[in-house]
Amino acid sequence: MSSAQRSAPRFLNTRPARPAPGRLRRPTWKDPRLAGGLVLIGAAVALGAWAVNAAADTEPIYVLTQDVAPGADLNADGVLALVDSHPGTTAYVTAGDLPADAVATRSLQAGELLPSGAVGAAGDVDLRSVVLDVASSLPAGTGAGDVVDLWALPTAPVAGQDAGSAEIVAQGLMVSSVGEVGSSIVGGTSVQVEVLVPQDAVADVLTAIGANGSLVLVPTGQGQ
Structure with a gap:
């Protein structure tokens, strides 16, 4: 080997070798990301079903369409109407629960829901x-x-008398x-x-x- 060949610098390839492309893994049921996504979807479906059921779970109750005084006949035409309300309270009279001789025991205003405590029988007033x-x-x-x-x-006044x-x-x-x-x-x-x-x-x-x-x-x- 000549002296020129011995003195010539040698360049080494320092670039790291590119790893061979790996094979994509198909998600499995044990993948936490997939499980978390399924949980969120299930919760959303359950919440939507609850909202629909809650909206549909109503019952008709009475509301005053005019002002009434104590003793007023609550079964008279034009006194009451029905509106939908969520159940769970006995504070107001529901459809079908108004007695035939029901009267108001106190003054009530138009637009007010009919309280159970403001209803009595005509004979009690x-x-x-x-x-x-x-x-x-x-x-x-x-x-x-x-x-x-x-x-x-x-x-x-008569003549001769005080008024x-x-x-x-x-x-x-x-x-x-x-x-x-x-x-x-x-x-x-x-x-x-x-x-x-x-x-x-x-x-x-x-x-x-x-x-x-x-x-x-x-x-x-x-x-x-």
Whole structure:
């Protein structure tokens, strides 16, 4: 070997050898990624099924379509409607559970679900419905559920006698409904108002209706 050949540098190939391509493994049931994916899919399916069942699991309950006062007949036309609600509570009356003689035991407002505790039998409510023709209009905003006092105005004075003064007939009457304005028997205008009268005051109220004096309802500012 010549001296030139001995002195020539030798370059070694330092590039690492490329490993032979490995064969892709097919996922197996023991692969944790596959198992985790199946668990998530199962949970999503179960959650969707629960949501569908929960949405379908409803029952019809009663809702008030108008304001009512104590003693009002809950089976009367237009008083109640049905809405779907989720079960699990006995606080409200469900369809089919309303007694035939059901009345409200307290004032209820339109849009309110019918509470079980506000329903009673007609014989249990010591109130009687009486329609009055009152001589003057009620203050604005007065309606069903408001408490009023009934006053009788004195009749026209007779010559040589005092005109007298207004007298209270009954207190704590409940307004059931307010009708339209009409003409009174003694002239002028009147308003027809249905009130709920305690049984022990019915005689006094009917006596006042039969008298010649005009009747006036005075709100007490209370309601139930």
